[in-house]
Amino acid sequence: MNETITADAIASSHPRTAEAAAEGEASRQASAIEMQGLHKRFGRATVALDGVDLTIEAGEFFTLLGPSGCGKTTLLRILAGLEEADDGRLAIGGRDITEVPPHRRSVNTVFQSYALFPHLSVRDNLAFGLKMRGMAAAARHAKVDEIADFIKLGDLVDRRVDQLSGGQRQRIALARALVCEPDVLLLDEPLSALDAGLRSQLQVELLRVQKRLGMTFVFVTHDQDEAMVMSDRIAVLNGGVIQQVGPPREVYEHPANAFVARFMGHDNLYPVTGRQGSRLATALGELTTAEAGEGELLLIRPETLDLLPGEVAGDNHLPAVVVERLYRGSHAEYRLEVGDTTLQATLNNRGRHLPEVGDRVTITVAPDDLITLSE
Amino acid sequence: MAYTGVMPSARSRAMVREARHLLFTVAPGAVWIVIFLVLPGAYLMGVAFMTNGPYGLPEMPLSLESFKRLAGFGFLGWSPGNLYTLLRSLWQTAVSTGLVVLVAYPIAYYITTCREKWRPIMLLLVVVPSWTNQVIRTFGWMNLLAPGTPLSGLAEGLGLIAPNMGLYPSSFAVTLGLVYNFLPFMVLPLYAAFEKLDTAQVEAAQDLFASPVRAFWHAVFPQTLPGLLAGIVLVAIPAFGMYVIPELLGGGKGMMLGNLVATQFSGGANWPLGAAGAILMLIATFIGLFAMRRIGKRLGGGEEVVI
Numbered sequence: 243m244n245e246t247i248t249a250d251a252i253a254s255s256h257p258r259t260a261e262a263a264a265e266g267e268a269s270r271q272a273s274a275i276e277m278q279g280l281h282k283r284f285g286r287a288t289v290a291l292d293g294v295d296l297t298i299e300a301g302e303f304f305t306l307l308g309p310s311g312c313g314k315t316t317l318l319r320i321l322a323g324l325e326e327a328d329d330g331r332l333a334i335g336g337r338d339i340t341e342v343p344p345h346r347r348s349v350n351t352v353f354q355s356y357a358l359f360p361h362l363s364v365r366d367n368l369a370f371g372l373k374m375r376g377m378a379a380a381a382r383h384a385k386v387d388e389i390a391d392f393i394k395l396g397d398l399v400d401r402r403v404d405q406l407s408g409g410q411r412q413r414i415a416l417a418r419a420l421v422c423e424p425d426v427l428l429l430d431e432p433l434s435a436l437d438a439g440l441r442s443q444l445q446v447e448l449l450r451v452q453k454r455l456g457m458t459f460v461f462v463t464h465d466q467d468e469a470m471v472m473s474d475r476i477a478v479l480n481g482g483v484i485q486q487v488g489p490p491r492e493v494y495e496h497p498a499n500a501f502v503a504r505f506m507g508h509d510n511l512y513p514v515t516g517r518q519g520s521r522l523a524t525a526l527g528e529l530t531t532a533e534a535g536e537g538e539l540l541l542i543r544p545e546t547l548d549l550l551p552g553e554v555a556g557d558n559h560l561p562a563v564v565v566e567r568l569y570r571g572s573h574a575e576y577r578l579e580v581g582d583t584t585l586q587a588t589l590n591n592r593g594r595h596l597p598e599v600g601d602r603v604t605i606t607v608a609p610d611d612l613i614t615l616s617e
Numbered sequence: 618m619a620y621t622g623v624m625p626s627a628r629s630r631a632m633v634r635e636a637r638h639l640l641f642t643v644a645p646g647a648v649w650i651v652i653f654l655v656l657p658g659a660y661l662m663g664v665a666f667m668t669n670g671p672y673g674l675p676e677m678p679l680s681l682e683s684f685k686r687l688a689g690f691g692f693l694g695w696s697p698g699n700l701y702t703l704l705r706s707l708w709q710t711a712v713s714t715g716l717v718v719l720v721a722y723p724i725a726y727y728i729t730t731c732r733e734k735w736r737p738i739m740l741l742l743v744v745v746p747s748w749t750n751q752v753i754r755t756f757g758w759m760n761l762l763a764p765g766t767p768l769s770g771l772a773e774g775l776g777l778i779a780p781n782m783g784l785y786p787s788s789f790a791v792t793l794g795l796v797y798n799f800l801p802f803m804v805l806p807l808y809a810a811f812e813k814l815d816t817a818q819v820e821a822a823q824d825l826f827a828s829p830v831r832a833f834w835h836a837v838f839p840q841t842l843p844g845l846l847a848g849i850v851l852v853a854i855p856a857f858g859m860y861v862i863p864e865l866l867g868g869g870k871g872m873m874l875g876n877l878v879a880t881q882f883s884g885g886a887n888w889p890l891g892a893a894g895a896i897l898m899l900i901a902t903f904i905g906l907f908a909m910r911r912i913g914k915r916l917g918g919g920e921e922v923v924i
Contacts, residue, residue: 324820344823345832357821361839370835371825422825 272301272458273335273348273425275321280330282316282482290316291327292482298460299474300335303452305461307469308479309505314462317479318428321460322351335425345374350419351428354435356411358403364390364414365399371422389421409440416448426458433468445471466506470494478502500539500617509586510542514614522614525583527560530609537614546611547587549576549597550604558612560605564597578605665892673886683893699877703897706874709788710857713795717803717852718845720796725807725844729814743804746797755794755865762790762866786868794862799855803848810844846913854902874898 275298282291291313298304306314319325320332323344332340339347350371358367368386377385390396393413398406406414412432419427432448433441449472452459463469469476470490478485478493478501486498497503500511516523520531524540531540553561562585566577574596576587587605589596597603665683667675689695728739746754761768764783772778784790814837822832860875867873874894881891 322820322824324824343828344820345826345828349824351821351824353817353821355815355817357815357817359818359821359836359840361842370822370827374822374826374831374835418825 272456274298274300275426275458275460276331276333277317278331280317280320280327280332282313282320282325282327289482291320294330294482294484296477296484296487298458301456301458303449303459303461303472303474305463305469305473305476306479307463307466307476307505309464312479313482314464314479315430316482318351318430318460318462321426322349322428323347324351348422348425349428350422350424351430352415352419352432354431356415356432356435358411358415358418360403362403363399364395364401364403364406367403367414368399368418368421370418375422385421389417392420393417408436409444412436412444416451420451420455420457424457426460427452429459429461431462431464434463434465441468442471448472466494478505480505495543496613497541497615500615503539503541503615508541508543510544511615512540512542512583514538514540520609522612526580526585529558529560529607529612531612531614532609533613535614537616539615539617541613541615542585542607543611544575544586544588545590546607547585547589548606549578549587549589550606551595551597551601552604553602554604554606556606558607558609562603562605564599564601564603567596567599569596578603580605661892661895664888665896667889669887669889673881673884673888675888675892683887683889686887686890687893687897702872702874702877703901705788705872706857707901709791709795709863709873710853713792713799713856714849714853716792716796717799718849721800721803721807721848722841722845724800725804725811728804728808729811740805740808744801747801751798751861752865754798755862758790758794758797758866759785762793785866788867790866791863791873794866795856795859798862799852802851802855806844806847806851807841808844810841814840843913846909850906850909853905857902857905858898 275296277294277296280291280294283289294313294317306317308314316325320327321334323339323342323346327340330340331338334347334349359370362370365386368389369382372382372385386399387396390399393416395410395413395417398410398414403411403414412435415432429448433444436444445468448459461469461472470493473490475487475489476493477487478498480501486493486502488496493502494506497506497508503511512524512526514522514524514537520533522529522531522540529540549562550559560580562578562580564576565579565584568575571591573591574589576589576597578585578587585605664675666679666681668678668680668682670676687699689697689699724743728736728743731739760766762783762785763769764781764785766783769778769783769785772784773780773782778784778787818836818840819832822836823829827835857873858875859873860879863873863876864879874897878891878894878898881887881894
């Protein structure tokens with residue numbers, strides 16, 4: 243059962259980690275990445291990147307998040323050197339590498355399709371980068387054994403690639419890049435081909451490996467849940483422009499604009515039709531916010547709502563009818579109607595009463611949890 | 618003890634069904650092969666070991682006379698003529714096949730880089746010439762390469778050939794004709810190999826510190842090897858036995874083994890000798906195929922190359 247090993251076991255078995263710990267983490271210096279004014283267009287019409295300025299800190303797990311066509315993969319490919327920016331500068335570890343070809347960059351990539359070489363054994367796949375860099379055969383052999391043990395696939399090194407399962411291939415692709423000890427590891431949707439269970443398991447493994455090695459990881463995904471679980475910071479991209487950069491909580495709880503909010507999965511967005519100080523008029527009724535924002539959209543996160551049985555009067559109390567309930571065990575997702583307007587709510591299942599479809603309820607929300615956004 | 622009665626009959630029924638299945642699927646092909654390959658092959662084999670009669674037809678008794686003559690022992694002692702023909706055939710095949718590889722490899726690669734909707738059209742363009750009769754195409758080359766044509770004039774002007782010689786007839790013309798004729802047989806299997814290749818692998822190689830040249834050599838080339846070997850077999854075997862092209866483009870000089878064999882059967886020359894020549898070609902071909910398999914296995918990392 244190679245699929246079920248834990249990342250703890252992986253990470254603690256890595257010799258370099260022990261060494262690094264002994265030397266007070268001094269043996270490995272992670273590299274920061276600086277991007278300035280990166281532009282890229284394909285053909286005449288397609289703008290992939292429209293002026294990206296971004297700094298990724300050394301040792302950070304950084305995620306580029308966005309829908310397909312947002313430019314996240316193009317940005318990753320520019321970091322790898324597989325794509326050349328039309329304009330702008332790129333530096334890794336303080337060194338300008340804008341025009342350095344991919345084979346001269348100390349950057350390695352885990353490809354979405356893994357791109358393992360089918361004509362080579364697992365061992366030769368793992369040794370490929372070391373061989374290209376001119377490492378002697380004996381040293382290569384030792385290194386490959388080390389990394390294969392590290393990912394707990396030591397018994398697979400003499401297999402052929404087509405004899406591996408999806409999860410094993412994913413690990414080999416990761417190991418093939420890690421064994422080169424790059425300044426920066428790039429990951430292009432590396433888990434998207436795996437089924438849900440294996441995927442969440444490998445998310446945790448990947449995260450722990452990154453924390454142990456202290457390497458700078460740049461991760462591309464279109465899955466906001468995956469981005470939130472793994473990242474130190476997230477950059478949300480749309481139309482080749484960075485919409486917001488921040489830690490997962492900030493991006494989720496205080497999205498910079500309506501695009502980010504929708505992409506992070508928020509559906510409860512209501513136009514503000516009038517305002518008086520901190521009181522906002524919306525299709526739901528009048529609500530009080532803590533912060534007097536300028537935005538023309540009100541965001542209500544489903545999990546900040548509470549439902550009281552029956553009709554209760556009060557500030558930020560909205561009378562509603564339950565239209566739909568999806569019971570998910572740990573929580574329940576509600577669709578409610580306030581007048582003609584629908585609203586999503588999520589209730590924790592802490593042994594309390596969960597209203598049924600058709601029940602009349604009162605929605606309550608704290609002023610602190612209401613924020614306004616711009617389109 | 619009903620068991621002993623029921624089971625075998627069920628099994629035998631299944632066997633009958635399977636036999637009938639085999640009869641309808643395999644039998645037509647098997648009959649075809651027996652009538653048109655095995656029997657004529659056996660006949661040819663027999664002819665090769667018979668004596669040459671007064672009209673060039675085989676006669677009894679059995680003898681090794683034809684093989685001796687094929688090896689160059691004639692009435693006037695040993696002559697190297699046939700040996701030269703064999704060597705020329707091998708050389709011509711090797712050179713032509715090599716050139717076909719050099720021309721076809723970039724073409725096949727280029728087609729895979731085209732947009733998907735254009736690829737069938739590009740492949741069609743490669744294949745279309747072979748829809749014309751080979752003899753007609755070869756006559757076309759005769760007209761293009763004959764003395765006094767622009768191409769011959771150009772070659773003269775560059776000092777490549779003597780004045781008024783023309784590019785045809787020559788062994789160069791034979792090589793050209795072979796390369797032209799067999800190009801599609803190399804392009805198609807190479808294209809199939811290229812098409813299977815994930816371009817991300819080329820990027821992965823570069824990402825793993827391989828220069829473009831090394832990325833090609835270590836990541837691309839080995840994966841096109843099965844296609845390349847299949848193409849070499851598809852080109853080299855028919856080229857080795859080629860009759861029409863050396864006959865028409867080579868004049869007297871470019872004679873290949875196929876021409877030697879054909880001459881013995883036509884004009885009432887010597888059937889047993891022709892049969893012996895045909896068997897020699899068959900043996901040479903099998904040796905070549907065997908060698909290709911070995912090479913393919915070694916280079917392909919144990920992957921079986923289907924030939």
